[in-house]
Amino acid sequence: MIKKPKFGKIAVVVFITVLIWVWADLALDEELPVSTATIGIVRSNPKLWVSFDDTSSVPVEEMILKGPLRKIAEMSKKLEEGQGLKIDFDAAKEKMNEPGSYSLTLLPFLKRDKEINRLGLKVESCKPEVLPVRVVGLVNRRLDIQCVDENQNPLSQATVEPAQVDMLVPEDWGQEKRVAEVLLTRREIEQARVSPVEETPYIRLAAGQTRQASLPVKITMPPEPDRLSGYTIKAPTLGIALSPTLQGKYYVDVNNLGEVLSPIAIKATPEAKRAYELQPSPMMTLYVLDGDKNIAEPKRQVVYNFPEESVRKGEIELTNPQQPAEAKFKLIPVSSTEASKVPPG
Numbered sequence: 001m002i003k004k005p006k007f008g009k010i011a012v013v014v015f016i017t018v019l020i021w022v023w024a025d026l027a028l029d030e031e032l033p034v035s036t037a038t039i040g041i042v043r044s045n046p047k048l049w050v051s052f053d054d055t056s057s058v059p060v061e062e063m064i065l066k067g068p069l070r071k072i073a074e075m076s077k078k079l080e081e082g083q084g085l086k087i088d089f090d091a092a093k094e095k096m097n098e099p100g101s102y103s104l105t106l107l108p109f110l111k112r113d114k115e116i117n118r119l120g121l122k123v124e125s126c127k128p129e130v131l132p133v134r135v136v137g138l139v140n141r142r143l144d145i146q147c148v149d150e151n152q153n154p155l156s157q158a159t160v161e162p163a164q165v166d167m168l169v170p171e172d173w174g175q176e177k178r179v180a181e182v183l184l185t186r187r188e189i190e191q192a193r194v195s196p197v198e199e200t201p202y203i204r205l206a207a208g209q210t211r212q213a214s215l216p217v218k219i220t221m222p223p224e225p226d227r228l229s230g231y232t233i234k235a236p237t238l239g240i241a242l243s244p245t246l247q248g249k250y251y252v253d254v255n256n257l258g259e260v261l262s263p264i265a266i267k268a269t270p271e272a273k274r275a276y277e278l279q280p281s282p283m284m285t286l287y288v289l290d291g292d293k294n295i296a297e298p299k300r301q302v303v304y305n306f307p308e309e310s311v312r313k314g315e316i317e318l319t320n321p322q323q324p325a326e327a328k329f330k331l332i333p334v335s336s337t338e339a340s341k342v343p344p345g
Helices: 007-027 069-080 107-111 116-118 186-192 270-278 290-294 306-311 332-341
Strands: 030-034 039-040 048-051 057-059 061-066 085-089 100-105 120-128 130-148 157-163 166-168 179-183 197-199 201-205 211-212 217-220 229-233 238-242 250-253 264-268 284-288 299-301 316-320 328-332
Touching: 030 069, 030 284, 039 332, 048 201, 061 069, 069 085, 085 116, 100 107, 116 120, 116 284, 166 201, 186 197, 186 217, 201 332, 238 250, 250 284, 264 270, 270 306, 270 316, 284 299, 284 328, 328 332
Parallel strands: 039 085, 130 179, 238 284
Antiparallel strands: 030 061, 039 057, 048 130, 061 120, 100 130, 130 166, 157 217, 179 201, 197 217, 201 211, 229 264, 250 328, 264 316, 299 328
């Protein structure tokens, strides 16, 4: 006769096996020192400014995590990949939602952290033991708006619409601090000279800590005054650059040399004009190409050798960039020229 399997005994064996594996896993608990954890403040109440000694986040100098070997290995890998361990601090949940100074006992706080518990780990110890918490009440104030550039220089010519903004600021701020800023990059400054730029004002609560207004403002800038003055270069110089295959075989005869060497009208700063006039290279260059020898009378615009630094800074240009001088020239073989210079027998 076939014996029926005894499911009760099988269930007991499976249960005992699972218990053994669970016990073995717990018995293999490992510890992991962590030095890359940070505690950051969650902004849950807009009418409060919560900080750790005026900073919005602090590092945990040392924290020992404990848990099953597998969980510890997962956390170790996460830390090695540079993800770090970020822990949220909500002052309201810690019963610190009234203005004042508090002390946060760190170990119990970390033991309650949902993320650490979700990872199946627990905190054994930590340093420091206590963190100072400062809670400042904020009140609504109307602030003037000041525009600044990337170097924090005021942009006094900027027009802001509206010129003031309502924001929550610390109650003890004096009148001298009641200014909201708008930061404009160089590109935004140039754009504001053409059409309004929208940016959101902000206040600085402490180093690295800002609060933004709820709505943006529009900023315009007046057109930039022309820094360049008009000049005439009365005695320009011309250089001729031949390709290597033409050198020694042809010389260049510029038919309209007087026209090419006529005074050059430029716009420049005084420094850029002086650098252009004093440079050792010619003021203009005519580039002659290999294919020009096959053309009866080639013509080509000359290249103006403005100083590179002055060009990069926008400090020099032709008064009429669309009308550079155009040279009309011929390539004459050197051998023919020499033959013509030999006096008759």
